[in-house]
Amino acid sequence: MNPxxxxxxxxxxxxxxxxxxxxxxxxxxxxxxxxxxxxxxxxSLELARKATEISKPLIVFCxxxxxxxxxxxxxxxxxxxxxxxxxxxxxxxxxxRDDVIELKARYxxxxxxxxxNTNADVKAETDVCCTSANAVxxxxxxxxxxxxxxxxxxxxxxxxxxxxxxxIPYDGYCYVHTRFRPExxxxxxxxxxxxxxxxxxxxxxxxxxxxxxxxxxxxxxxxARSSPAGEFIIATEEGLIERMRKEMPEKRFFSAGIAxxxxxxxxxxxxxxxxxxxxxxYEIKIDPEIMDNARxxxxxxxxxxx
Ligand code: 13P
Ligand code: SF4
Numbered sequence: 001m002n003p004x005x006x007x008x009x010x011x012x013x014x015x016x017x018x019x020x021x022x023x024x025x026x027x028x029x030x031x032x033x034x035x036x037x038x039x040x041x042x043x044s045l046e047l048a049r050k051a052t053e054i055s056k057p058l059i060v061f062c063x064x065x066x067x068x069x070x071x072x073x074x075x076x077x078x079x080x081x082x083x084x085x086x087x088x089x090x091x092x093x094x095x096x097r098d099d100v101i102e103l104k105a106r107y108x109x110x111x112x113x114x115x116x117n118t119n120a121d122v123k124a125e126t127d128v129c130c131t132s133a134n135a136v137x138x139x140x141x142x143x144x145x146x147x148x149x150x151x152x153x154x155x156x157x158x159x160x161x162x163x164x165x166x167x168i169p170y171d172g173y174c175y176v177h178t179r180f181r182p183e184x185x186x187x188x189x190x191x192x193x194x195x196x197x198x199x200x201x202x203x204x205x206x207x208x209x210x211x212x213x214x215x216x217x218x219x220x221x222x223x224a225r226s227s228p229a230g231e232f233i234i235a236t237e238e239g240l241i242e243r244m245r246k247e248m249p250e251k252r253f254f255s256a257g258i259a260x261x262x263x264x265x266x267x268x269x270x271x272x273x274x275x276x277x278x279x280x281x282y283e284i285k286i287d288p289e290i291m292d293n294a295r296x297x298x299x300x301x302x303x304x305x306x
Pocket of ligand 1: 028042043044045117131132133174202215216217218
């Protein structure tokens with residue numbers, strides 16, 4: 001799409017958004033033209049919180065399905081649209097509701113903490129949700145002896161190193177973050193010796209061990225904004241790095257090794273956002289009982305987060 005077409009389409013989206021009294025929520029990994037039409041861009045925790053504050057009747061959620069579902073669960077009065085119904089999260093699909101039921105039967109004294117990167121029916125079987133931004137805080141605040149932590153084994157490992165709780169991890173992972181290798185960090189440090197290394201907790205422990213800071217996507221953004229450093233090596237999806245370069249042109253951001261992309265996040269294009277608003281598609285629909293149970297685990301997360 002040439003820049004003129006892009007600007008025209010963005011203007012149409014913004015007009016239509018006003019006419020429909022809609023709000024566009026965007027995750028940090030979305031392509032830049034979509035980030036540019038967002039009313040709010042953030043990480044999973046910020047977007048979940050934002051969803052609870054919105055009084056608009058229509059939300060267009062530009063992110064993967066579990067994020068749009070979370071917005072719907074926390075704001076059931078709103079109509080929530082996802083511009084591409086096939087934008088799923090492979091990690092979320094690695095665990096089913098039956099898997100959680102089985103784990104609860106095996107460890108009846110354990111509390112179930114699920115990453116928000118799960119489908120609604122898994123959240124409905126979960127005691128409390130967490131995100132990459134608050135996982136340690138949630139597990140600490142639970143004050144439990146044992147926690148079943150699903151589905152990300154790497155986030156589970158990151159948490160277990162910082163709490164006195166026994167963590168029983170599920171074996172899920174993110175195919176995007178597990179592509180970063182320890183040697184990517186070593187080579188990037190050699191090339192940029194003054195840079196600070198920021199790693200997402202979905203990366204493998206051998207990569208996380210080499211980080212200066214392990215942070216959620218928006219945590220990385222805030223860290224870079226407030227740091228006096230001028231160079232950063234980033235181990236997360238490329239969309240966040242694009243946002244950092246745009247918002248902090250005076251600083252330099254390098255992917256740790258080659259850039260990695262989440263193909264589901266990248267499915268949503270401006271054309272899809274426009275079509276979503278014109279036709280009011282694709283609406284997130286969740287069984288009411290699942291929605292009520294899933295809301296309990298999400299609200300518990302919000303109440304346990306500072
Ligand atoms: P954040 O909540 O840190 O943005 O992470 C979401 C995600 O899906 C990372 O892969
Ligand atoms: Fe899921 Fe990984 Fe994509 Fe995040 S980056 S949405 S965890 S596949």
